[in-house]
Amino acid sequence: MRGIVAVATSGGRDSTALLHATAVAAQAQDLQVLALHIHHGLQPDADAWFDHVRTQCERWAVAGLPVRFAGHRLTGRPARGDSIEAWAREARYTALAALARAGGATAVLLAHHRRDQAETFLLQALRGAGVAGLSAMPARVERDGLVWLRPWLDRSRDSIEAYLAQHRLGFIDDGSNTDPRFARNRLRLAVWPALTRAFPDAEVSLGAAARWAQQASRVLDDVAAADLLSCADAGGLRVAAWQALGPDRGANALRLWLRGQVGAAAPASLVARLQGELAGTGPGQWPLGQATLRRYRGRLTCHHARADVESLRRETGLRITRGGRYRLPGWGGELVASRVAEGGVPIAWLAHLDLRARGGGEQFQAGLQRPARSLKKQYQAAGVPEWERDGPLVFSGGQLLFVPGLGIDARVVGLPGQAQLALHWHRLPVTEA
Template sequence: MAALAPPVAALRVAVRRALACLPSGSLVLVACSGGADSLALAAAAAFVAPRQRLRCGLVTVDHQLQPGSADRAEAVAKWGKTLDLSPVVTTRVEVGGRPGGPEAAAREARYDALIDVARRTGARAILLGHTRDDQAETVLLALARGAGPRGLAAMPARREVSGVLLLRPLLDVPRADTAAACEALGLEPWRDPHNTDPSYARARVRALLPALTEALGPGLVGNLARAASLAAADTAVLDALAADLAAEAADGEGALRVEVLAGRPAALRTRVLHAWARQLGASGSALSARHVDALDALITRWHGQGPVALPGGRRVSRLAGRLVPLPD
C-alpha cells in the first residue's frame, strides 16, 4: 500500500480538528471554487467527515464575473458528486450594485450566498479554504489601510453567522501544501486570473510577499499569521468588555446614552459604536474608521454638530444626551 503523501495527511488532520466541534450527524458544506485550496479541502473533508459520523456536501458560487464561470461551477459540482458529497449545490450571485470595491462586493455576495445555502440545506457549518498564506496577506492588507486590532486579527478560524459556523481549517497550513495535495491526489485546480490581476489589492500583496519573505526571512508568513492569532485573542477580550458596556449604555429604544460612554476607554467606546452602527444597517465592508470617529465625536467632541451619515443611508444625531438613529 502506497504511503500517504504528507500534505494530504496534514490537510486531513487539520480538517479533523476543525470538525471535532460538530455533533454527530451534522451536515457540513465545503465552499469550493475549483482552486487548489478548496479542491484539497473538499477532498480532505470527503475523507474525514464520514469517519467522524458527519454528512458532507459541497457548494460552489458562480460570481458571473468571468467568461465561462457557469461552466466552471458546473464542472466543480460534477467533481464533487464523484466524491459522494451530498448535497452538491451551485448558486449564482449578482455582485454589481453592492457597496465597497469589487473585491469587497464579491466577498459579501459570496458569503451571503453561502449562508443562504447552508440555511436552506440545514447545514451546521461551512468549510472555507483560506490558508496560512491568505492569513498573512490579510494582515498586510490590514496594516496598509491602518486597521486596528480587529483588522490585524484577520480571519477567524471559527465564526458563527446567522446560526451557521464558518470554519477555516487550513489557517495553519501553507498554500504550498494544498497545491502538493492536489498533485498527490491527481486533481487539476483552476487558476483564478483574479489572483494575479494587479487591479486587485490582494493580488498585488500576493505578488510582493515572496520579495518580502526574501528580505525579512522565511518565517515571515508564519509570523504574520501568528500576529493575527495574538491580535484575535486580545480582540476577543475587548469585544466581551464592549458588549457589557453596550448593554449598560442601551436605553431600550435603539439609542445609546452618552453619559455612560463618555468616560470609558476609546478602545471600548469605539467598539460599541462600530457594533451599534452595524445593528443600524451599516455594511461592514463600507463602515470605516471615519464613520466611527464621527460617531465618537458626538460623544467626546460635542459642539452642536449635525447628524452623522452612515453607509446604507442611516443618520445618527445626538439628542437629549443620547445617540439616536433618525427616521429614514
C-alpha cells in the same frame, strides 16, 4: 438521519483539496458532504468551472465518497463605481448560506490557509485597520444561522500542494488571480516573494500576529460591553456618561455600540467625528450607512431607514376589536393593542377609528389632573424629538384617543371594570414596513 457538512468550493487548488479531504474523513463518520459552488458570471470560463466542479463531485460519488453538488448562478451585477471584489464577496456568502440551509447543513467549511491569513493581516495593516481589522479571518464564526469554519488557517500552502499531488486531484487555475487591479494579487505577486526572501518565517509570524490581534479584539469587546452598562440602555447612548469614560475607552465603547446598531463596523472617521462633536448641545445628526444617528437631549440614538411611506396611501380608518398588531404600511409602522385592567381605552371606542396626520390645533391631556395642551407643548414636555412625531393621530367620534410618543389621552381612559386595550406605536424599519 446522516449529518451534513458543507464545503465552499470554487474548484481551485485550496478548496478542491479541502473538499476531497472532508469527503474522505466523512466516510468514516457517516456524514454527507455538500459541495457549494457559486457561479459569479464575471469570467468567460465560469460555465466551464461550474461543470468541472459538478462533474468532479459526481465522479467522486461514484467512487464511494459521500459528496453531492449544489451550485448557484448569480444574476446580479455590481453597481457602477462599486468594488467588484466587495460585491462578489457579499453576493457569494449570501448564496452560500442559502445553499447550505437548503441542503440541510449547519456548518460551512472554507479553505483559507495560513498564507491567506498572513496576506489578510498585511492588507488590513496597509489600509490602516485597527485591532479588529488586524484580527484578519476568524477560525470560527456564527452568521446567518450557520457556523462558518476555516480548519486550515494553520496549514501551509506547501502542505496543500502536497495533498493535491498525492491524490492526483485536478483543479481550476483562475486567470484573474494574476490581475494586478486587485490588491491581494498585487501583494501576492509583487510583495510576497520579496518579503519571504528577506523574512522566511513571515507567513508563520504574521499568522501568529493575527491570532494575537484576535485575542486583543475579544478583550477590547469585553471591556466595551462592561463600559456600555454604565452609559447605554434601550433608550440610546447617554452622552454625558459616555464622556466620563475618557477618550480611549470612550472610543472603544462607541465602536461596539455602533456595531450593535447596524451590524457592521463603523468607519474610523465617523468615530473620530462623534468624539469631537457629541459633546455639543442641541439636536444633531450623523449618517451611518443606511441609518441615521441622532442626538437629542443628551442621548444618541440610531434610526434605520423606513419604507418610502410617501409613495404609499396612508390608511385613514381602522377597526380594533381585540389585542394584536395592526400594520399600517402607509404610516411606516404598526399599532399594537394589548389587554389591560386599567389605564387603557374602552374597547367600544375602538370599533371605528380615524387615522389623521397633525393638522394643527389638536389638544392632548397627559393626566387627569392636568390641563389639555397643544401637541407641540406636550411633545416638548415629554422629550419626543421632531423625527418621532410623524405617526398617526387616532380619533374616535372626533375625540383624540391616542398620540404616538405621548400615549392615551386622559379624557378617554376607561373606568374600572371596563374591557380596555392599551395602545402603542411601533415604527418599522425599511425591511418590514
